[in-house]
Amino acid sequence: MTDALLAETRAPAADDATWWRQAAVYQIYPRSFADANGDGIGDIPGILSRVDYLAELGIDAVWLSPFYPSALADGGYDVADYRDVDPRLGTLEDFDAMVAALHARGIRVVVDIVPNHTSDLHEWFQEALEAGRGSAARERYIFREGKGPDGAEPPTDWESVFGGPAWQQVEDGQWYFHNFAPEQPDLNWDNPEVREDFLKTLRFWSDRGVDGFRIDVAHMLTKDLAEPLPSRAELERLPQDGKHPLIDRDDVHEIYAEWRKVFNEYEPPRTAVAEAWVSTPERRARYASAEGLGQAFNFDLLVADFDATQFRSIIAENLAQSAMSGSSTTWVLSNHDVTRHATRYGLPALDGRPVKQGTEWVAAGGPTDAIDMVRGLRRAHAATLLLLGLPGSTYLYQGEELGLQEVAEIAPEQRQDPAFFRGGEFDGLGRDGCRVPLPWTASGSSFGFGAGDAHLPQPSWFSDYAVEVEAADPASTLSLYREALRLRHRLQTDEALEWIETGRADVLRFARPNGWQVVTNFGSEPLDLGADAAHVVLGPVIDGALPGDSTVWIAPPGLLG
Known part of the structure; x- marks a missing residue:
């Protein structure tokens, strides 16, 4: 990489407190980015080995999906220790080396924080199981007695996001609440110890040089589970107006006001972006306020067709929303939870119909069948160039710079996503298809991802999308992204x-x-x-x-x- 090119791809100066407002942020799903030790799982040394690739791409920051110790019940979003690196992915020293290498190339580092729930292997939850009813350890989570004469029925008939009951019974008969998988017990954010421990976590990573945080399901932390609890049907009818028992409660912003004080202890202040699926732009703007997290994802384009009217409406609404909050908006077409947009744009238009992850993809029969891959990629290029021209920050998901399609051909026994096995909001094929490890070379057992096979199977057509192939082709998707990001740095304005x-x-x-x-x-x-x-x-x-x-x-x- 030449000095001139490196200079062109550098992010703003290290003391620029507003770098995030119009940044191009590249999401890395660590277990599927690059595998340095050949065990089939991407790792921190793998990311370190590819920092020049990231610099050449021209991004301003990377966002790392969870890399913490985890049993992988939900792709790393079941965290067993918030202040360490999963041994399969490396060490804290590896993390420090990666941050230093990225910073040396002008690339900032954003890490995922998962505050709604822990892993059931977290020391707190193991302590809660051992301590029993009425203990301080159980007060860190949401435990309740069951219904019926012997407490054998769950406290409510609520369902989890991933499908199935939202309550799990433990050995002594009590039940704990989990919005997601049973291996992800929800924390009790009324507990001062929980609040204080997360402040410690934010400082831990900030002290290691992390520049910002992406907050997982930021709208679900606080809850009101006062008796009597509503039924599932009653719960679904309640408005999400700040008083809902589980979703987007007004009191969640008290937590983020505390976090903002921690962020502002640093120079420049640490940034944050909320994953907040809420009911109105006005409610989303609260997460993006300067007194709170500072920025919130807008996911509107993830559910939009490739349609001029829809795009203009979404752009106008989100720019107005960002002006209201004093923040900048975020633009995103793909991430680790949704079908890749090169594939979505090759499928039939939704025409306003709601669709859950995977349903239309199943109907399409996979990338070699009913989908128009050529049209999908052409539209993906067009949408990406439009987004990179907009004011605000743009979040890019690993592999989209290669034009990767969703991978449908994964056998049931090879799948990992709990959403695939449990149904829920992510029915159909679940989310494994967008998490397949990247192809770096046109050949090899894992297309250069590592020395051995990858943890999710890569299809043979990945060879055409390999980095080494696209880097040598001036007409490739990778070349388009590199040139777009290079020009964006020169053209970006108010x-x-x-x-x-x-x-x-x-x-x-x-x-x-x-x-x-x-x-x-x-x-x-x-x-x-x-x-x-x-x-x-x-x-x-x-x-x-x-x-x-x-x-x-x-x-x-x-x-x-």
Whole structure:
């Protein structure tokens, strides 16, 4: 990597407290990124071995999904120790070396915090099982007596997100609450000891150089389980207005106000972004306030069709929301929980129908059957270039820079996601298909992911998407991402845009304050660009026109020097 290229891909200065506002953040799912020791599981040394790849990509930060000790009941989101590294993934010393290497290349580090629940192997939960009824140890979790004359029935008929009952009985007859898998008991956030321990965790990682935190299910921590508890049907009818027993309660923001005080102990202040699936933009804005976490994910494009009207509405609403909170918005098309967008855009349009993870994918029959992979990838390129041109931060999921499709061909006995086995909100194929380890080389037992087989099976067609193949092809998805991120650093400007009417309902066009323009053709008919065709700096132009399912960036003369 040349010094000139490294300089172009550096993030803002180390003391820039606003770096996150328009950052390009790359999500790493550590167990599927790179395997340094050949055991089939990605690890921290594997990430360290690929820091130059990340620098060449041109990102501003990485977000690491959980790397903590875990039994992997839920892909690492069942945390047994919040202040250590899973021995299968490395050591704290490995983590420190990775942070140092990323920082040396101008890349900041964001880590996942999972505060709603622990693993059932966490020392606190093991202590609670041993201590028994009425103990201080059980007060850290949500234990209740069962119903019926002998307490053999769960306290309520509630279901967990992953399907099945939300209560699990322990040996002495009590039941504990788990919003997700039984191996993920929910914490009691009314307990001062729980609150204090997480402040200690935030300081632990901040002291090791972590720049920010992604907060898992940030809207579910606080709960009101005062008797009488509602039935499942009653619970589902309750509005999510701040007083719901389980979801998006107003009192959760007391926790984040405490966290903000910790973040502000550091210079620059540590950042945070909330994963908050809430009912209205106004409620989401509370998580993004300067007194709280500072930023919140907007997931609206994850459930949208490739459609100009939907995109414009979502963009306008989220920019208005960010202005209301004083934050910047986040743009995301893929992550570790959803079908990859190159695949989604090759499937039939939802046309407003709700869809759960995997359902449409099952119906499509996999990437070599009913899906239009070519159209899906073309639209994925267009959507990504549109997002990278917007004000706000953009979150990229590992592998999307290769144009990876979802992997459907995983046998039931090879699957790992509890959502696949239990149903719930993630029915169909679950989430394993977007978590398959990356291909780095066109050959080898795991396409260069490691020395042996990968922990999830990689299909043969991964060879065409390997990093070494795409890096050598100037027309590849990887080359497009590298050039887009390089230009974005030079073109990025104030957090504003102005819509430019095009006379076509299937075309969106906007300008940033410095004159940079983004044009996306969501339709099939080409759009004549006129004199602007000569100023296109990225994206396809054919005979002076923008093809369908495509995006171009236009820079006025002199803007790029």
